[in-house]
Amino acid sequence: MLRREDRVQYLRGVGEKRAAQLAKLGIVTVEDLLRFYPRDYIDYSSPCGVLEAPYETPCVVRATVYSRQPPARISGGRMLYRVSAGDESAGLTITFFNSPWAAERLLPGRDYLFYGRVGGGFGRREMTAPVFLPADGPQRMTAIYHQTQGINSAYLAKLVAAALSELEPDALEDPLDEPLRARWRLPDLATALRWIHQPADKTQAQQARRRFAFEELFCLELGMKLLRSRNRLAAGAPMTHCDPGAFYAALPFSPTGAQRRAVAEIAADFCGAAPMNRLLQGDVGSGKTLVAAAGIAMAAANGYQSVLMAPTEILARQHAETLDRMLGPLGVRVALLTGSVKGRARKGLLSAIASGEAQLVVGTHAVLGEAVQFAHLGFAVVDEQHRFGVRQRGLLAGKAQHPHLLVMSATPIPRTLSLLLFGELDVSVLDELPPGRTPVRTIAVGSGLRGRMYGFLEKQIAAGRQVFVVCPLIEQEEGAGAELQAVTAYKETVAERLLPGRRIGLLHGRMKPAEKEEVMRRFAAGEIDLLCSTTVVEVGVDVPNASVMVIENAERYGLSALHQLRGRVGRGAAESFCILVSDKDNESVRERLAFLCRTADGFAVAQYDLEHRGPGDFFGRRQHGLPTLRVADVAADAAMIETAAKEAGDLLAADPDLAAHPALRGALARLFDAAGGTAVN
Numbered sequence: 237m238l239r240r241e242d243r244v245q246y247l248r249g250v251g252e253k254r255a256a257q258l259a260k261l262g263i264v265t266v267e268d269l270l271r272f273y274p275r276d277y278i279d280y281s282s283p284c285g286v287l288e289a290p291y292e293t294p295c296v297v298r299a300t301v302y303s304r305q306p307p308a309r310i311s312g313g314r315m316l317y318r319v320s321a322g323d324e325s326a327g328l329t330i331t332f333f334n335s336p337w338a339a340e341r342l343l344p345g346r347d348y349l350f351y352g353r354v355g356g357g358f359g360r361r362e363m364t365a366p367v368f369l370p371a372d373g374p375q376r377m378t379a380i381y382h383q384t385q386g387i388n389s390a391y392l393a394k395l396v397a398a399a400l401s402e403l404e405p406d407a408l409e410d411p412l413d414e415p416l417r418a419r420w421r422l423p424d425l426a427t428a429l430r431w432i433h434q435p436a437d438k439t440q441a442q443q444a445r446r447r448f449a450f451e452e453l454f455c456l457e458l459g460m461k462l463l464r465s466r467n468r469l470a471a472g473a474p475m476t477h478c479d480p481g482a483f484y485a486a487l488p489f490s491p492t493g494a495q496r497r498a499v500a501e502i503a504a505d506f507c508g509a510a511p512m513n514r515l516l517q518g519d520v521g522s523g524k525t526l527v528a529a530a531g532i533a534m535a536a537a538n539g540y541q542s543v544l545m546a547p548t549e550i551l552a553r554q555h556a557e558t559l560d561r562m563l564g565p566l567g568v569r570v571a572l573l574t575g576s577v578k579g580r581a582r583k584g585l586l587s588a589i590a591s592g593e594a595q596l597v598v599g600t601h602a603v604l605g606e607a608v609q610f611a612h613l614g615f616a617v618v619d620e621q622h623r624f625g626v627r628q629r630g631l632l633a634g635k636a637q638h639p640h641l642l643v644m645s646a647t648p649i650p651r652t653l654s655l656l657l658f659g660e661l662d663v664s665v666l667d668e669l670p671p672g673r674t675p676v677r678t679i680a681v682g683s684g685l686r687g688r689m690y691g692f693l694e695k696q697i698a699a700g701r702q703v704f705v706v707c708p709l710i711e712q713e714e715g716a717g718a719e720l721q722a723v724t725a726y727k728e729t730v731a732e733r734l735l736p737g738r739r740i741g742l743l744h745g746r747m748k749p750a751e752k753e754e755v756m757r758r759f760a761a762g763e764i765d766l767l768c769s770t771t772v773v774e775v776g777v778d779v780p781n782a783s784v785m786v787i788e789n790a791e792r793y794g795l796s797a798l799h800q801l802r803g804r805v806g807r808g809a810a811e812s813f814c815i816l817v818s819d820k821d822n823e824s825v826r827e828r829l830a831f832l833c834r835t836a837d838g839f840a841v842a843q844y845d846l847e848h849r850g851p852g853d854f855f856g857r858r859q860h861g862l863p864t865l866r867v868a869d870v871a872a873d874a875a876m877i878e879t880a881a882k883e884a885g886d887l888l889a890a891d892p893d894l895a896a897h898p899a900l901r902g903a904l905a906r907l908f909d910a911a912g913g914t915a916v917n
Contacts, residue, residue, distance in 0.1 A: 237404040240267040247398055257386045266399050270429050274379035278351045286361055287325035289354040297350045299328050301342045329362040347371035377435045396433045409899035422447040449868040453880035455904050473614035475538040478503040483533040486565040495523050498664040499530040512640035518666030519838035520803025521673050524644045528617045529562045536568045536595045540614025543597045549574045556598040573599035618643040648838035650846050653870055676806040680816040680829040690734035701783040703766040708792045710744045721788040727768040743769040780808035790816035791825045795832050795845045846871050
């Protein structure tokens with residue numbers, strides 16, 4: 237009999253080689269195998285006829301085998317095996333490559349259920365390498381698993397069946413207790429494992445999926461809440477002078493009401509017993525930097541240093557300049573620390589930080605280095621938080637004894653996703669833009685209008701404005717469609733040809749940091765009329781004189797990414813434009829781009845992206861320290877996220893250390909350990 241922690245090589249037919257291949261799929265123990273859920277199912281219960289089968293769409297077809305054709309050798313030395321089949325509506329040719337045993341299993345005169353894609357022309361249907369079962373056998377749901385070299389779906393199904401049959405009855409403790417399962421009508425663990433791997437019908441598969449999706453979300457919410465509660469037990473940097481009045485008085489303008497509310501929330505956190513752990517969300521241009529500056533000023537008034545970490549050197553330099561203008565009148569010394577600071581300059585900077593002379597340190601991930609030692613760090617800020625993970629935020633916070641932490645996001649995040657990504661953080665939202673931000677007019681066009689578009693760009697440049705053009709590729713890549721614009725070729729063959737005599741710049745991620753810095757300096761100084769770039773300009777570029785953003789192959793980006801790029805213009809007094817260029821003529825693309833053209837609200841854009849494209853834009857860079865969701869879908873399971881969050885909160889209120897729930901505590905520890913997190917360790 238098998239236990240949860242037994243290695244899969246104890247299963248019959250699994251040797252060292254197979255075990256190594258399974259490990260590539262993350263399967264090391266018996267529990268790993270049982271928790272390796274199917275990605276989909278083949279439902280053999282409702283087959284279609286040959287003629288009614290949809291083209292190039294996975295489906296199940298019922299057909300009678302007529303005959304097996306003689307094998308034939310084709311180019312490359314491969315053997316081709318064909319079987320003639322069909323029904324009263326049409327014929328069907330079944331083809332296998334180098335698989336004589338598959339063809340031999342199909343007996344003439346017998347009916348089979350074939351699963352695959354139907355191709356071929358009119359009156360000539362064919363399927364290549366389908367999965368099949370005898371039609372007179374038990375019609376059932378068959379699980380389909382993710383595969384790797386040497387490990388196919390059928391082999392995994394066989395292993396899972398063996399593990400389920402050999403598992404000791406009490407080998408797996410259910411992390412969800414009976415009252416919780418009863419409240420939400422969830423099957424127990426043993427039943428759910430059997431149903432998700434070997435369902436008798438769609439209902440069993442759906443109920444098992446619902447149970448495991450809830451378990452994932454519940455455990456993730458528990459972990460995030462434990463992080464928050466553990467943080468609240470620590471003592472923060474104690475502050476008493478938390479009045480932002482002096483900071484406001486030094487500004488040449490008046491902050492918005494939303495900015496004042498966020499600053500007041502930070503001030504209250506500073507004066508509290510526990511260290512602040514707060515997320516500041518705001519749309520592009522909503523003034524998050526001012527809120528952070530107010531916090532830095534209050535920290536300095538209390539004798540504490542602050543640090544701000546940005547994802548790129550360009551953005552770090554921009555922040556240092558902006559914050560120096562805001563905080564210089566208050567006597568706050570700002571230091572910039574990036575990877576390009578070397579030698580004597582770096583040594584002097586590290587000394588100023590260690591002595592406390594540098595009251596604010598702005599930098600890239602270089603501020604996480606062991607050599608960077610603060611005298612009295614009390615406030616840490618992470619900008620563009622989606623570029624950093626939980627672990628990196630923790631390293632920054634580790635530079636002092638529980639400093640106050642503020643993470644800022646210019647990517648509006650729907651509430652349900654925010655619960656998953658930042659459940660350990662309090663949230664402040666900037667929901668209004670400062671005066672002077674002009675609305676950006678957004679237009680979608682096809683490439684056939686590119687000539688007219690460049691005529692418009694010429695007029696904008698002649699009026700003294702500047703232009704961004706963003707392309708999806710740096711250079712043309714093998715396998716990429718010819719319609720995809722590569723920025724290096726685009727600059728020469730499109731921009732320079734259509735704008736003769738104008739100053740055209742180039743910016744992309746493969747350029748050296750010094751080269752990128754110089755290009756951005758020249759663009760900001762007005763020495764470049766049109767900048768051809770990749771999405772490297774998404775963050776870190778503030779050029780008020782830029783009035784047009786052109787995005788080539790706009791269908792390649794999520795709406796949230798397009799909205800971020802659009803935010804690079806509209807920062808000055810002139811009317812600004814975002815032009816989306818796309819030749820994709822399908823309803824989904826047209827609908828998405830039309831939505832962006834009529835919507836300026838970043839939160840509405842983010843919600844639309846989440847519902848239509850899933851969470852990819854938000855999880856584009858994996859949040860280090862957070863478990864990966866394998867079953868739950870943050871868009872489809874939005875209501876379940878809310879439920880899981882409430883249940884997690886209620887459970888921790890009654891059992892803060894999960895002492896009465898050892899199985900759940902163990903499952904939670906394994907989940908976060910696998911992701912490199914520390915929620916319950």
